Amino acid sequence: MSPGFRAVSRSAPFAMALLLTVPALACAAGTTDDAARALHERIIVLDSHLDTPMMFDDPAWNILERHPPGDGTSQVDLPRMLEGGLDGGMWAIYTPQRGRTLEHMRTARDHGLKRLLQIHRLVAAHPDRFELARSPEDARRIHAAGRRVVFISMENAAPLALDPSLLQFYFDQGLRMLGLVHTSNNDFADSSNTPPEWNGLSPAGRALVAEANRLGIVIDQSHAADAVFDQLLEISKAPIVLSHSSSDEVYEHMRNIDDARLRRLAARGGLIQVNAYGAYLKNTQAAGRATFEDYMQHVLHIIKVAGYEHVGFGADWDGGGGVQGLEDVSLLPKITARLLQEGYTEAQIAAMWGGNLLRVVGEAQRVAAEIAAAAAPQG
Ligand SMILES: [Zn+2]
Numbered sequence: 001m002s003p004g005f006r007a008v009s010r011s012a013p014f015a016m017a018l019l020l021t022v023p024a025l026a027c028a029a030g031t032t033d034d035a036a037r038a039l040h041e042r043i044i045v046l047d048s049h050l051d052t053p054m055m056f057d058d059p060a061w062n063i064l065e066r067h068p069p070g071d072g073t074s075q076v077d078l079p080r081m082l083e084g085g086l087d088g089g090m091w092a093i094y095t096p097q098r099g100r101t102l103e104h105m106r107t108a109r110d111h112g113l114k115r116l117l118q119i120h121r122l123v124a125a126h127p128d129r130f131e132l133a134r135s136p137e138d139a140r141r142i143h144a145a146g147r148r149v150v151f152i153s154m155e156n157a158a159p160l161a162l163d164p165s166l167l168q169f170y171f172d173q174g175l176r177m178l179g180l181v182h183t184s185n186n187d188f189a190d191s192s193n194t195p196p197e198w199n200g201l202s203p204a205g206r207a208l209v210a211e212a213n214r215l216g217i218v219i220d221q222s223h224a225a226d227a228v229f230d231q232l233l234e235i236s237k238a239p240i241v242l243s244h245s246s247s248d249e250v251y252e253h254m255r256n257i258d259d260a261r262l263r264r265l266a267a268r269g270g271l272i273q274v275n276a277y278g279a280y281l282k283n284t285q286a287a288g289r290a291t292f293e294d295y296m297q298h299v300l301h302i303i304k305v306a307g308y309e310h311v312g313f314g315a316d317w318d319g320g321g322g323v324q325g326l327e328d329v330s331l332l333p334k335i336t337a338r339l340l341q342e343g344y345t346e347a348q349i350a351a352m353w354g355g356n357l358l359r360v361v362g363e364a365q366r367v368a369a370e371i372a373a374a375a376a377p378q379g
Helices: 001-008 014-019 032-042 052-057 077-085 100-123 136-144 164-174 204-217 227-234 261-269 292-306 334-339 346-375
Strands: 046-050 086-092 130-132 148-155 177-179 218-220 241-245 271-274 312-315
Touching: 001 136, 001 218, 014 164, 014 261, 014 334, 032 334, 032 346, 046 148, 046 241, 046 312, 052 086, 052 100, 052 227, 086 136, 086 177, 100 148, 100 164, 100 204, 130 334, 136 148, 136 346, 164 177, 164 204, 164 227, 177 241, 204 218, 204 227, 204 271, 204 346, 218 241, 261 271, 261 346, 271 346, 292 312, 292 334, 334 346
Parallel strands: 046 086, 086 148, 130 148, 148 177, 177 218, 241 271, 271 312
Antiparallel strands: none
């Protein structure tokens, strides 16, 4: 916990803005929390993997109410978003991977459409608080208006297995990021957690990537096998994102990524959003619960290897993420404070908290426009 944050006023005094123009390390001891809080409030703070839409099945759960941390319901709600300065992010349509029969495909299709509707209902029910973002420009405008940014993403493309052409419909309904697979192989790609079936992407997976590029949907590699990563870097015309992944170098795990791939990701303009899922951060069975420091070790290492332009945050809130000292989104300013302590500038921290994610969303849309222009009849 960081009681300092809770005590600090949410409005940033103008003097604080001036203070931030000098290097953070020059701040007198005791002012760092104030400075961090003020900075955190000024910038766009986005998380690229919010599993909170899973809560929308529960009629008793209300996003406008504050839920105490550790009560087992959720880690994200509007009061805690405001408290933690979380301006929004990618709200995931997550579908568990069941079997792959026709019946399973139909069930997954219907599940995906239900979640999509529920996310739209959230926005429709609270138009003064939440707004659907279809572009980086939308996100900046929504943030400036003081509303929460709702980008829609998909975790596991199983809802598209029956009819991949549904991707166009999802795009029209706001889908801007697509994760191909979850914890077992599916019709599109191999998972990081299971022995290979396709040695990377299946033919249907390659076609889906091409269609995502054509539409302007960012491809999310998290949960996919390393071979999928390698093939995505080859075939995707737009930079890819790892929406919630951590570092193999800090703690080797099948869900994490090695430094060589991080460097290649960065070279291609891609982005890794660091996951706070405890069991991926360290050997929790041997060493106990992961802590805020364990998380920051992954964050700081990944920044060092990939460069701050290629790093952000996807903590897996409501999907198993959260560690001791970073139990829910109300505590996010701790990350900003820590980055300031490490000497990162406001511009760098702003890039990591949202600028980079918006850049990659915009890049996918730029590539889609290029593809459309190239396909248009000449003359
Ligand atoms: Zn996940």
